[in-house]
Amino acid sequence: MSRSITTRRLALNLIGFWLVWLVVQIVLNVPIESHLVGWSQELALDAIKLIVWLGAGAWFLHQAAPSDLYLANRDQWRPNWRFTPGYLVLALVIIYLVGQFMLAHHGLRISHTFRPEFWGRYFLVVGVSEEFVFRGYFLNVLLTRYSLATANTIQALAFASLHIPRYLTTIPAMSPMAWISNLVSVAALGALFGWLYARSKSLWPGIVVHMTWDILVTLFA
Numbered sequence: 001m002s003r004s005i006t007t008r009r010l011a012l013n014l015i016g017f018w019l020v021w022l023v024v025q026i027v028l029n030v031p032i033e034s035h036l037v038g039w040s041q042e043l044a045l046d047a048i049k050l051i052v053w054l055g056a057g058a059w060f061l062h063q064a065a066p067s068d069l070y071l072a073n074r075d076q077w078r079p080n081w082r083f084t085p086g087y088l089v090l091a092l093v094i095i096y097l098v099g100q101f102m103l104a105h106h107g108l109r110i111s112h113t114f115r116p117e118f119w120g121r122y123f124l125v126v127g128v129s130e131e132f133v134f135r136g137y138f139l140n141v142l143l144t145r146y147s148l149a150t151a152n153t154i155q156a157l158a159f160a161s162l163h164i165p166r167y168l169t170t171i172p173a174m175s176p177m178a179w180i181s182n183l184v185s186v187a188a189l190g191a192l193f194g195w196l197y198a199r200s201k202s203l204w205p206g207i208v209v210h211m212t213w214d215i216l217v218t219l220f221a
Contacts, residue, residue, distance in 0.1 A: 006068055010141060014158050017056050017133070022165035024052055030169050042117035046125045053129035060137045070143035071201055076136055079204045086196055086205035093209055094216070101220040114219055122218045127211035134159045134190065135197040135206050143198060152194040159190035189213065 032044050061073050080086070102108050134155055142151035160183045167174055167182065174182070193206035200206075 057133040080202040083200040122214040156190035160187040
C-alpha cells in the first residue's frame, strides 16, 4: 500500500468520523441531554460514546494492513508497568490540577455541578474510547510514516478537531475565547497522550492520565 493511499484513507476516515460524530451529537446526544436526567441520561450517553467510538476504532484497525501499524492492536493493549515516565506524568498532572483548583477557589472543593454519574463518563468511557481511536489508530498509523514530532502534531490537531461537534451543540453557546482556550488545551493534551503512547508502546499510560485529567477537572473545576 503506497504512502499516498494510506494518507488519503486516514484523512477520509477522520472526515467521515467527524461528520458521524456531529450527526450523533445533533440527532442523539442533544435530545438525550434535553429530555433525560440522572443515570438514565448518563447510561444512554455512555452507551452511544462506546458504540460509536470503539466501533469506529475497531473498524479502522480492521481495515489497516499490519505494515500500516506501529503497534498491532493486541500489543498496544498490553500494560507497560515499567514505563517510569508514565508515573511521573500522572503525578505532575495531579499536582498541577489540584494546585490550580486550590489557588482558584482558595481551597479544594467539589464543584456544585458535579454528579456521581460523571464517574462513568469522565473516568471510564471517555479515556478508553478516545485513546483507542486517536492514539490506537490515527497515531498508530502515522508513526509508521512520519517522525514522532510530526505524527504527534497531526493526531493532536485531529483530536482537538473532534471536540468541535460537541462545542457546536453546547447550549448555551460557548464564547469565542472559550473555543480557543478549549481547543488549545485539548491539542496540548492530545500531544501529551500521544507521547505517552509512542514511548510506552501501550495505550494504558495515556488512558490513565486522560481519565485522571477529566475526572479531576469535572470534580473540582
